[in-house]
Amino acid sequence: MNRVLPRPNGFTFLEVLIAIVGIGMVITGLGATVAASLRTPTLNREIAQATFMAQHMMDRVAADRRQYVTDGTVRFDSILTACPQATVTIGGAVFSCAMTTASVTAGSDGCPTDATTACQQRTITITTPAGGVISTTMLFVRYEN
Numbered sequence: 001m002n003r004v005l006p007r008p009n010g011f012t013f014l015e016v017l018i019a020i021v022g023i024g025m026v027i028t029g030l031g032a033t034v035a036a037s038l039r040t041p042t043l044n045r046e047i048a049q050a051t052f053m054a055q056h057m058m059d060r061v062a063a064d065r066r067q068y069v070t071d072g073t074v075r076f077d078s079i080l081t082a083c084p085q086a087t088v089t090i091g092g093a094v095f096s097c098a099m100t101t102a103s104v105t106a107g108s109d110g111c112p113t114d115a116t117t118a119c120q121q122r123t124i125t126i127t128t129p130a131g132g133v134i135s136t137t138m139l140f141v142r143y144e145n
Helices: 013-067
Strands: 087-090 093-104 119-127 133-140
Touching: 013 093, 013 119, 013 133
Parallel strands: none
Antiparallel strands: 087 093, 093 119, 119 133
16 A cells, blocks of 8 residues: 655745746846836937938038039039048047048939039948947039030
C-alpha cells in the first residue's frame, strides 16, 4: 500500500525563482518603454528645429541668388556655397550644417532642356544632436536673354 505524503504549504525555491525572473523581465520592458517615451518629445523638437534651420538656410541661398541676378543672368559663382555657420547651438543642443553643390546637365534631374548651361543643385543637410538628418535641395537654372 502506497501512501501519498501530504505536500507542505508554500512554494518551492524553483517556483519563486521563476516568478522573480518573470517580474524582472516585465519591469525591464516597462522601464524601456517609459525611457523611450520620455525621449520622443526631445527628438521631435530637434527634428522640428533642424527642419526650420534647413529651410532658413535655403531661403538665404535663394535670397542670395536673387541679389546676384543682373540683366537676366545669374552669376552662379556669387551664390552662397556654404553654411554661414558649421554648427548652431539651440538650447544647449548642437546642430551641424553642411552644404553641397552639384552640377546638373540640362535635360536631366529636373534641369530644363532649354537652360542656357548646366544647372546647379544646392543641398543643405542639418544633423541633429541625436544623429537625425534633415536635407533640403534647390535647383538653380541659368537662362540668358
